Amino acid sequence: MKKILIFDLDGTIVVNSRIDPKLRDLIKNLSQSHTVIFASGRMFSSMDQLLKKNDLSGIEIAYNGSLIYFDGTFYKFCFGKIDALSILNFLRKEKIHRQIYVDDLLYVEEENEFSRAYSQQAEIEYKVVRNLDEVAKLGCIFKILAFDTIDKIDLTKAKAVKVIQKNADIFTSSNVYLEFVKKGVNKRSAVEFVSKKLNFSFKDTISFGDGENDSELLEKSGVSFAMVPGNEKLRKVATYITDNDDGMGAFRSLKYLESIGQI
Numbered sequence: 001m002k003k004i005l006i007f008d009l010d011g012t013i014v015v016n017s018r019i020d021p022k023l024r025d026l027i028k029n030l031s032q033s034h035t036v037i038f039a040s041g042r043m044f045s046s047m048d049q050l051l052k053k054n055d056l057s058g059i060e061i062a063y064n065g066s067l068i069y070f071d072g073t074f075y076k077f078c079f080g081k082i083d084a085l086s087i088l089n090f091l092r093k094e095k096i097h098r099q100i101y102v103d104d105l106l107y108v109e110e111e112n113e114f115s116r117a118y119s120q121q122a123e124i125e126y127k128v129v130r131n132l133d134e135v136a137k138l139g140c141i142f143k144i145l146a147f148d149t150i151d152k153i154d155l156t157k158a159k160a161v162k163v164i165q166k167n168a169d170i171f172t173s174s175n176v177y178l179e180f181v182k183k184g185v186n187k188r189s190a191v192e193f194v195s196k197k198l199n200f201s202f203k204d205t206i207s208f209g210d211g212e213n214d215s216e217l218l219e220k221s222g223v224s225f226a227m228v229p230g231n232e233k234l235r236k237v238a239t240y241i242t243d244n245d246d247g248m249g250a251f252r253s254l255k256y257l258e259s260i261g262q263i
Contacts, residue, residue, distance in 0.1 A: 002034055003263050004205040006191060006217065007250065009040040009047060011174065011210035012227050015247030017121075019054050023251040030254065031058060034263065037194065039187045041173040041213055043142070044069065044104050046122040063101065064173070064213050065190035066142040066181050075193065077185050079141035083167040087144050087180050088132050090163060094156050097147045100132050103139035107132060114147040144168075146178040153178050171212045172231070179213065188216035206257065208250045209234060223262065225253045 005027075007013050013023060027036060036058035040047045044062035048069075051057065059070040068075040084100070091098040097114040100107050106126040108115045119126050129135055146156055157178050160170050168180045187209075195202065207214070207221040210230030218224035219237035226238035227249050235241050242249040257263045 001204070004035045004037060004191075004195075004200055005030060005254075005263075006037045006039055006187075006205055006207040006221070008187075008207075008209040008211065008214050009038060009042060009050065011230060012208050012214075012244070013247075013250050014050070015244065018247070019056075020247050020251065023248060024054050024056060026251055026254055027056060030263065031056075035059070035198070035200070037061060037191065039065070039190065039207075039209075039214075039217065041143075041177070041179060041211070042122060043101050043106060043124060046124045049123060059194060061187060061190045061194075063142040064171075064179060064181050065185045065187050067104070068190050068193060070194065070197075076140050076142070077182050079144070079168070079180075079182050081136055081141070083182075084136045084141045084144060085133055087160075087164055087168060088136065090160065091144070091146050091156070094146075094159065096152060096156050098132065098144065099126065099147065100135060100144050101142045102135055104142070107135045118145075118147055142181070144180040146180075147176060150175045171215075173211045173213045186216045187214060188220050191217060191220075206263070208253065210244065223257070225250065 013019050038058050039061040041064045044067050047062055061068050066077045107129050108126050109132050111128050115126055153176055168183055170180055173179050202220050203222040205221040206223045207217050208225045209218050210227035212231045212233055215233050218234055224238040225240045225242050226234035227244035242253050
């Protein structure tokens with residue numbers, strides 16, 4: 001039976017900045033008989049570049065669901081300008097590094113250790129502007145991201161949940177990234193959107209993830225695998241838990257599913 005295989009990127013199939021060749025080849029082979037979806041918090045240009053570099057293709061969900069690309073069409077779920085400006089103002093008051101993604105371009109208010117580290121990890125250039133509020137008026141806002149130390153991110157998230165929650169979905173994608181997207185947008189909602197276009201059921205989905213931003217998707221999927229190390233919340237909602245220190249957790253999981261005839 002044809003399955004829908006959904007892969008998070010960083011921390012799941014991308015570990016130590018690479019996709020293991022054995023895992024890459026297995027996903028390529030499975031894509032011949034199953035539908036493959038890549039769902040990431042990354043901006044589209046970053047994830048598309050990564051997938052092409054590894055000769056992988058499939059439906060692409062970027063910005064945790066704010067941008068979906070398949071069959072040559074982009075589907076966008078943009079922040080409202082007022083909500084985006086209130087989040088930027090909140091993060092500015094918290095004195096935390098903030099960056100905004102508008103029309104698949106990355107903007108920051110200052111060049112610092114955080115902007116440089118993010119650019120290196122995502123292999124994407126950024127533009128430094130005087131005020132992100134002005135950039136927010138230019139086009140489709142896909143995501144706002146706060147980047148700082150673990151302690152600072154934890155503290156900022158606790159405050160944001162109280163102040164911002166009604167205007168945005170808030171979650172971590174790693175212990176140093178706090179992400180804000182349009183209310184109601186996440187990887188699960190993006191897959192639901194795709195399922196209506198392609199007419200498949202969630203019971204036929206098999207998902208793999210490691211972050212808090214994967215939790216709604218893993219909980220809804222027919223079968224799901226939470227990577228360890230990873231977000232503790234996932235271990236409570238996933239079907240299986242698998243070690244991924246070597247970046248081969250998804251490979252072993254797929255081989256297990258093959259052995260029991262589920263794919």
